[in-house]
Amino acid sequence: MTAPDGPATEVGARLELVCGPIAHGGHVVARHGESGRVVFVRHALPGERVVAEVTELEKSFWRADAVEVLDASPDRVVAPCPYAGPGRCGGCDLQHVAPARQRALKGEVVREQMRRLAGLEVDVVVEEVPPDLRWRSRMRYAVLPDGRRALRRHRSHELEPVEDCLVEAPGAVVHEEGAPREVVHQTVHTSHGTRTFAVASDGFWQPHVEAPRLLVEAVMDLAAPRPGERVLDLYAGVGLFSAYLAPAVGPEGRVTAVEGDRVASDLSRDNLRDLGVRVLRGRVDRVLHRGAGPADLVVLDPPRVGAKRQVVGQVAALAPRAVVYVACDPAALARDTAYLLEEGYRLTSLRALDLFPMTSHTECVALLEPADVCARPR
Incomplete structure (x- = not known):
């Protein structure tokens, strides 16, 4: 349900917003009509009119998730991953955007x-x-008490159970939190030659x-x-x-x-x-x-x-x-x-x-x- 465009007084309030430009961090910038407050909206695109649910109230700005799209951008697509979207896995925040438009926005x-x-x-x-x-060669998962793998939600320690992450590449090095560190080997083929590197399974690569x-x-x-x-x-x-x-x-x-x-x-x-x-x-x-x-x-x-x-x-x-x-x-x-x-x-x-x-x-x-x-x- 769309809430009136009144002041947000608590997390969970819903606002109707017209989304402005993309900003660093994967959100678009909107301005709340009555208060003039800047709202950083995830899961939206520039030019869209959305219903956004407030997720955080900061002193100088609010954060929100677009939970309903009233006027969609032509660059909006259906997210390929069932775990993407408001309140879900925090890893892929642009799955609702056509890939070419993703790159334009990042530019x-x-x-x-x-x-x-x-x-x-x-x-x-x-x-x-x-x-x-299927591009990510290394994955780090949390593990739920029942043994299922999970990823974290956006700006949260809450876990999202994930059966199949769509950015995990075939043969990816997978490290589960709390598991012993292992040394794995990564081979790199370039125009300057081929080298193999020893890398910690939980280290940077x-x-x-x-x-x-x-x-x-x-x-x-x-x-x-x-x-x-x-x-x-x-x-x-x-x-x-x-x-x-x-x-x-x-x-x-x-x-x-x-x-x-x-x-x-x-x-x-x-x-x-x-x-x-x-x-x-x-x-x-x-x-x-x-x-x-x-x-x-x-x-x-x-x-x-x-x-x-x-x-x-x-x-x-x-x-x-x-x-x-x-x-x-x-x-x-x-x-x-x-x-x-x-x-x-x-x-x-x-x-x-x-x-x-x-x-x-x-x-x-x-x-x-x-x-x-x-x-x-x-």
């Missing part, structure tokens, strides 16, 4: 973040990366089945490592990028991989042993403070929160000829780009890859070079 988010946080107007086209379903290959090739293309160069691979994980950078710089060069997680760092040491990569374990800012050596080239693949100002400043102080930044969060990328602009760098290339289909997330790879150097067109 709008990246552009808006770069404009708002870095002051840059950037043309962004999010590249399609098939498949849209790029989840899309095509992500390791595409990201290695994007980093190598933008970085263009040269024989004899000194390279810093920061937030190196189990050594994915270092494994390809080391042969490119050759025996006269040097690659240093820095990773804070103990398990990942130990595995990277094993993965890179035959390549002569120097592996340093510790928080990136502390390792750089102690001195990780000069660098002609820096590759950063930080966690979702980004590298942040201190690390960016430490990187810029090394005066590398290029910084290649791999980012899973456009806001963090934009903030760190702004810091690099302050340090005398400029953004010369940005690629966006749809490595998280059916979700609001996008992977970006950016190249930043000293502003006083004329970069080749890319």
Whole structure:
């Protein structure tokens, strides 16, 4: 039932809203008519008129789920997964959107973040990366008392039982919470060669089945490592990028991989042993403070929160000829780009890859070079 367009006084109140633009986080922005309050609405599309059920009341905004669509967008589709939708699994928040429109919306988010946080107007086209379903090579499930697997609901510890997750790839590495950690092996085939990596079953690894290959090739293309160069691979994980950078710089060069997680760092040491990569374990800012050596080239693949100002400043102080930044969060990328602009760098290339289909997330790879150097067109 549609509630009157009055003030929301409690979670569960229903409002009729006209949805505005997409925002970072997978929701669209609407404004409540009577109060003027901003409402972030999930499971909706720009331009739609919906009935939204309030899920959270914050001081300056509300959150809501679109539970009834009164005027649908032509880009709305039936979600392929029975667990998607309001109050259900929180993983795939764009299953109600046609895939091409998903990518267009994600491009709008990246552009808006770069404009708002870095002051840059950037043309962004999010590249399609098939498949849209059955793409996730690693899954982490909670386990219910009756033994069934489950995933978490949006912004909640509540669990949604899941018999078959439609983004789980055939042969995916599956880790159940509370289960012992295992070491598994992931083989990566790229145009720069094939390597096999030991990875913890509950540790970080790029989840899309095509992500390791595409990201290695994007980093190598933008970085263009040269024989004899000194390279810093920061937030190196189990050594994915270092494994390809080391042969490119050759025996006269040097690659240093820095990773804070103990398990990942130990595995990277094993993965890179035959390549002569120097592996340093510790928080990136502390390792750089102690001195990780000069660098002609820096590759950063930080966690979702980004590298942040201190690390960016430490990187810029090394005066590398290029910084290649791999980012899973456009806001963090934009903030760190702004810091690099302050340090005398400029953004010369940005690629966006749809490595998280059916979700609001996008992977970006950016190249930043000293502003006083004329970069080749890319």
